[in-house]
Amino acid sequence: MSASNKDFSKFCLENTEGNFVEWLRYRNLTSWERMIYHRFTRDVEQNTMPKHVFKKYLQLEHNFVRSAITIFAYALAKATSINDQNRLIAILSALGNEQDDYFRKTFISIGVRENEQIEFKIVGKARLLRDGAVKIAQTGSFLEILTIMLAAEWMYLTWCERASSCNVTGPVKQWVELHLTTDFRKQVSWLQKRTNELGAKASSDLQEVCAQHFKNMLNWEIAFHHFPYENL
Numbered sequence: 001m002s003a004s005n006k007d008f009s010k011f012c013l014e015n016t017e018g019n020f021v022e023w024l025r026y027r028n029l030t031s032w033e034r035m036i037y038h039r040f041t042r043d044v045e046q047n048t049m050p051k052h053v054f055k056k057y058l059q060l061e062h063n064f065v066r067s068a069i070t071i072f073a074y075a076l077a078k079a080t081s082i083n084d085q086n087r088l089i090a091i092l093s094a095l096g097n098e099q100d101d102y103f104r105k106t107f108i109s110i111g112v113r114e115n116e117q118i119e120f121k122i123v124g125k126a127r128l129l130r131d132g133a134v135k136i137a138q139t140g141s142f143l144e145i146l147t148i149m150l151a152a153e154w155m156y157l158t159w160c161e162r163a164s165s166c167n168v169t170g171p172v173k174q175w176v177e178l179h180l181t182t183d184f185r186k187q188v189s190w191l192q193k194r195t196n197e198l199g200a201k202a203s204s205d206l207q208e209v210c211a212q213h214f215k216n217m218l219n220w221e222i223a224f225h226h227f228p229y230e231n232l
């Protein structure tokens with residue numbers, strides 16, 4: 001059996017300190033590395049991001065953040081623990097306040113008019129991230145929802161930590177810093193902790209479903225980040 005296809009039980013036998021989220025990443029390492037070293041992340045680190053690419057990206061991302069509110073709302077509806085419910089309420093508050101405040105201020109600074117953002121449409125493969133993630137949230141279990149959002153937010157924390165040591169400036173730097181705050185780090189830690197706890201106890205079939213979700217989410221993120229560069 002190739003490394004990429006090892007099930008969770010075999011992974012644990014061969015990696016005594018391994019856990020469920022490390023297995024998810026291990027199973028999907030190719031997609032993980034393609035995303036964290038995407039052209040977009042390299043442009044951020046090298047401070048070579050074309051302004052029109054970042055503008056288009058932010059318009060895409062603002063749309064997805066609104067979808068993330070829907071996704072986490074489904075998670076809240078499916079959560080049975082008070083602690084989980086409280087954490088999800090905090091996440092929803094951050095998405096609707098801190099992140100939305102960043103978009104509002106940045107759109108003003110880069111010249112995105114309100115009607116321009118309202119009329120902005122996601123087309124092509126860039127829609128896969130929003131549509132795929134929302135469908136999983138609608139139909140999947142609490143663990144499945146945590147898995148897809150872990151893939152997205154752990155990935156962001158990883159490359160933003162790397163970019164933080166680079167000479168990033170302006171709104172791009174502020175975007176990186178938004179994903180390095182104490183609250184965002186706590187959010188990722190909570191996703192890791194709860195995905196670990198629930199994933200380790202899940203059936204092997206559900207574990208495999210989560211591994212596929214994790215891979216799909218990364219691949220949808222790759223397509224999403226390709227989109228702002230189209231027609232260059």
